[in-house]
Amino acid sequence: MSDLTEGQIRWRERLLFDGRDLALVDLQGWDDLPEVESGNVERPSRHGAWPGRALVGQRFVTATGVLTSARNLQAMSAVLTPLRRALTLPGDARQHPLTIRVGGQTLTSYGQVSARSIPGGPGYQAARPTVVVQWTCPDPRRYGRGRATQINAPRPSDDGLEYPLEYPLDYGEPARGGSAVLTNGGDTASHPVVTITGPCTRPRLINRNTGRTLEFHLALAETDTLVIDCERGTVTVNSNDGFHTLSTASVPPEHWTLEPGSNPVHFRPETSGHGAGASIVWNDAHI
Structure with a gap:
C-alpha cells in the first residue's frame, strides 16, 4: 500500500511534489493514452487499408507545481537546490521509478527526466516560483x-x-x-x-x-x-x-x-x- 497522498509525486524514491513545499497544480500525460502508432497497411488496389495491430508510443509526463512554503528567497533556495539536484540527467540509460497518486490511485512508471523549467519573473521574486518537470517513459504502461x-x-x-x-x-x-x-x-x-x-x-x-x-x-x-x-x-x-x-x-x-x-x-x-x-x-x- 503506497504512503502517498492525493497529488503527491515520488521520483527516484524522493518525494518531489509533496503538497507542502511544492504543490501540484497541473498534470499532463499521466492518465492520457500516448500517441498510437497504427499498423494498418494501405491497400494497393482497393479503398482503405489492411488492418494491423495498433501500438502505443512512449509516455511523456509533465507536472507543474508551485513552491508554497518559502517566505523569502533564502528559504526558496533551500528548497530549489535539492530539487534541481534530483532532476539532473543520469549518465546512463537506466530508467527510474516515477510514482504518482491522482484520483485515489497510486501507479508507477519508469523513465528519465527530459525537461525542467523554473522560470524567473514576479513569482520567482516573491519566493513562489512555478516548477515544470517532464519525464519520458519508454514503457508507456503504469504499474x-x-x-x-x-x-x-x-x-x-x-x-x-x-x-x-x-x-x-x-x-x-x-x-x-x-x-x-x-x-x-x-x-x-x-x-x-x-x-x-x-x-x-x-x-x-x-x-x-x-x-x-x-x-x-x-x-x-x-x-x-x-x-x-x-x-x-x-x-x-x-x-x-x-x-x-x-x-x-x-x-x-x-x-x-x-x-x-x-x-x-x-x-x-x-x-x-x-x-x-x-x-x-x-x-x-x-x-
Whole structure:
C-alpha cells in the first residue's frame, strides 16, 4: 500500500511534489493514452487499408507545481537546490521509478527526466516560483499492485487401477495441482518474471487465456533454476544464458503475457519430482 497522498509525486524514491513545499497544480500525460502508432497497411488496389495491430508510443509526463512554503528567497533556495539536484540527467540509460497518486490511485512508471523549467519573473521574486518537470517513459504502461503466485508441479494420484482388473474399472482421481488463476487487475497486458525450479524435465507453462505456451528442452535438477523475464525477453539457467533451450512449441518470452482479468495458468513439465514448481511475479498494468 503506497504512503502517498492525493497529488503527491515520488521520483527516484524522493518525494518531489509533496503538497507542502511544492504543490501540484497541473498534470499532463499521466492518465492520457500516448500517441498510437497504427499498423494498418494501405491497400494497393482497393479503398482503405489492411488492418494491423495498433501500438502505443512512449509516455511523456509533465507536472507543474508551485513552491508554497518559502517566505523569502533564502528559504526558496533551500528548497530549489535539492530539487534541481534530483532532476539532473543520469549518465546512463537506466530508467527510474516515477510514482504518482491522482484520483485515489497510486501507479508507477519508469523513465528519465527530459525537461525542467523554473522560470524567473514576479513569482520567482516573491519566493513562489512555478516548477515544470517532464519525464519520458519508454514503457508507456503504469504499474500498480505487485502480485506473486507459486504453482507446484502436478502430483500423481495415490489410487488408480488395481490388478487383477475387475469391471467396472476405477481409474482413481486425476493428478492434483499444477494450476492457478493469475489476475491482472489493470487494463493492459503485463509481462511477468517466471522462476522454475527442479527436479523436472521439459518444463512447460500454458496460459489458457491466450493459448500461449512457454516450453524448454532441458532437464532441471533439484538445485537448478530457470528464470524467464518476459519483459526483457531473456532466459537464464543458473545465471547462464539459456535462450537456446526454448522449444519450437514455445512463443518468444516477450509474447507470454498476463492479460487483463483472470489468466488460468498450468505448469506441466514432462516429468517432475518433489519440490518442482514455477514461481510467477508480476504487476497490474495500466495503459
